[in-house]
Amino acid sequence: xxxxxxxxxxxxxxxxxxxxxxxxxxxxxxxxxxxxxxxxxxxxxxxxxxxxxxxxxxxxxxxxxxxxxxxxxxxxxxxxxxxxxxxxxxxxxxxxxxxxxxxxxxxxxxxxxxxxxxxxxxxxxxxxxxxxxxxxxxxxxxxxxxxxxxxxxxxxxxxxxxxxxxxxxxxxxxx
Amino acid sequence: xxxxxxxxxxxxxxxxxxxxxxxxxxxxxxxxxxxxxxxxxxxxxxxxxxxxxxxxxxxxxxxxxxxxxxxxxxxxxxxxxxxxxxxxxxxxxxxxxxxxxxxxxxxxxxxxxxxxxxxxxxxxxxxxxxxxxxxxxxxxxxxxxxxxxxxxxxxxxxxxxxxxxxxxxxxxxxxxxxxxxxxxxxxxxxxxxxxxxxxxxxxxxxxxxxxxxxxxxxxxxxxxxxxxxxxxxxxxxxxxxxx
Numbered sequence: 361x362x363x364x365x366x367x368x369x370x371x372x373x374x375x376x377x378x379x380x381x382x383x384x385x386x387x388x389x390x391x392x393x394x395x396x397x398x399x400x401x402x403x404x405x406x407x408x409x410x411x412x413x414x415x416x417x418x419x420x421x422x423x424x425x426x427x428x429x430x431x432x433x434x435x436x437x438x439x440x441x442x443x444x445x446x447x448x449x450x451x452x453x454x455x456x457x458x459x460x461x462x463x464x465x466x467x468x469x470x471x472x473x474x475x476x477x478x479x480x481x482x483x484x485x486x487x488x489x490x491x492x493x494x495x496x497x498x499x500x501x502x503x504x505x506x507x508x509x510x511x512x513x514x515x516x517x518x519x520x521x522x523x524x525x526x527x528x529x530x531x532x533x534x535x
Numbered sequence: 536x537x538x539x540x541x542x543x544x545x546x547x548x549x550x551x552x553x554x555x556x557x558x559x560x561x562x563x564x565x566x567x568x569x570x571x572x573x574x575x576x577x578x579x580x581x582x583x584x585x586x587x588x589x590x591x592x593x594x595x596x597x598x599x600x601x602x603x604x605x606x607x608x609x610x611x612x613x614x615x616x617x618x619x620x621x622x623x624x625x626x627x628x629x630x631x632x633x634x635x636x637x638x639x640x641x642x643x644x645x646x647x648x649x650x651x652x653x654x655x656x657x658x659x660x661x662x663x664x665x666x667x668x669x670x671x672x673x674x675x676x677x678x679x680x681x682x683x684x685x686x687x688x689x690x691x692x693x694x695x696x697x698x699x700x701x702x703x704x705x706x707x708x709x710x711x712x713x714x715x716x717x718x719x720x721x722x723x724x725x726x727x728x729x730x731x732x733x734x735x736x737x738x739x740x741x742x743x744x745x746x747x748x749x750x751x752x753x754x755x756x757x758x759x760x761x762x763x764x765x766x767x768x769x770x771x772x773x774x775x776x777x778x
Binding site: 464 | 604616617
C-alpha cells in the first residue's frame with residue numbers, strides 16, 4: 361500500500377503516460393549495477409595493499425620505502441557507471457520532453473495549462489532528483505572506500521594530501 | 536471579447552501572417568476558411584501562445600497568459616490528448632488543472648458518442664480519437680473554443696452528429712472558432728465566416744449578410760479566392776490538344 365502511494369506521488373512528477381513503477385525500478389536497477397561495479401574498488405585497494413608486503417614463512421613484511429598508489433587512482437575508474445547515470449539523466453529529461461510529441465501533440469495541452477511550470481516539473485524533477493541521488497550514492501560509497509583505504513594502509517605508505525587531491529580531481533580543480 | 540491586433544508571424548523570416556486584425560465576440564460560431572497554407576493553424580497557435588508573434592492578442596483587454604489561458608480551449612487534428620491515458624485519467628487531469636471543467640457535459644458527451652472510459656486513447660479508432668479531442672475542448676470550461684480541422688478522418692454521420700450536438704450544448708457565452716475545409720457542411724452551422732488569403736484576413740462576413748446578398752458561403756469563398764471554375768476545362772482541353 362505504502363509503495364502504491366509512493367508511485368502515485370512519483371507519477372505527479374513524470375510526464376503523463378510514463379509509468380512511475382517502471383521508472384523507479386529502472387533507476388534502482390541502474391543504481392544497483394553502478395554501486396555493484398564499484399565493489400571492485402575495495403578489491404583493487406586490497407590487491408595493492410598486498411603488494412606492499414613480501415612473505416617470509418608465515419610473516420608479512422612491509423617493503424622498505426614502498427608507497428601505496430593514490431586512492432583516487434585506484435578507485436575513480438570504478439565509478440564510471442555513475443557518470444553514465446548522470447548522462448542518462450540528461451537523456452531522460454530530453455526524452456520526457458519528446459514524449460509530449462509522440463503519437464500526439466500533448467505538448468500543446470501542457471503548454472497551455474494555467475500552471476505554466478507543470479511541463480517543466482514533469483520533465484525535469486525526476487531526472488534532476490535521480491542525478492542528485494546518483495551523486496550522493498557515489499560520494500557515500502567513495503567515503504566508505506576512503507575510510508577503508510585509510511584504515512587498511514599503514515600510514516607511512518600513504519602519500520600525503522590524498523583528500524585534497526581527490527577533491528581537486530572530482531571538482532575539476534575549482535577548489 | 537478576443538481581439539487580435541496587427542498580428543504578424545514569420546517562419547525563418549518568411550511571413551505566414553501579416554496585418555491580421557480580428558475580433559471574436561461572445562456566443563459567435565465562426566468558420567475560419569482558407570486554402571492550404573493560408574495561416575489558419577498558425578493563427579490559432581498564436582492565440583494560444585504556442586508560437587511567438589508580433590502584435591497583440593487580448594482577451595477582454597488583457598494579454599493572454601497563465602491567468603486567463605484556461606478561458607481558451609483547443610481541439611486539433613494533430614490531437615493534443617495523452618495517448619497512453621484513458622478517458623477517466625484525462626478527466627482527472629483536466630479537472631485538476633482547469634477550474635471550470637464541466638464534468639456533467641463530459642459524461643453526457645462520452646455517453647452520446649459511446650466512448651469507453653477505460654481504454655487508452657491510442658487504442659481507439661481515429662474517429663473516436665477526434666471525438667474525444669473535441670469533447671476535451673468542449674468540457675474544459677472555456678469561453679473560446681478553437682477547433683483546427685477537428686473532424687479530419689471522421690465519416691459524414693459522425694460529423695453531422697457533432698454539429699447537432701454542438702448546437703444543442705453550447706452556452707450563449709461560448710464562442711467557437713472552427714477551421715475546416717468542409718464549407719458546405721458547416722454553412723448552416725456557423726454564424727460568421729472569416730477568410731484568410733495571402734497571409735491576412737481577406738473577408739469577414741456574417742451569414743445574415745450573405746443571406747441578404749442571396750449568396751451561399753461556398754460561392755462567397757470562391758469569389759474571395761477568385762476561383763476560376765473554367766480552369767479544369769482549360770487544363771483538359773490543353774491536354775487533349777497535346778495528344
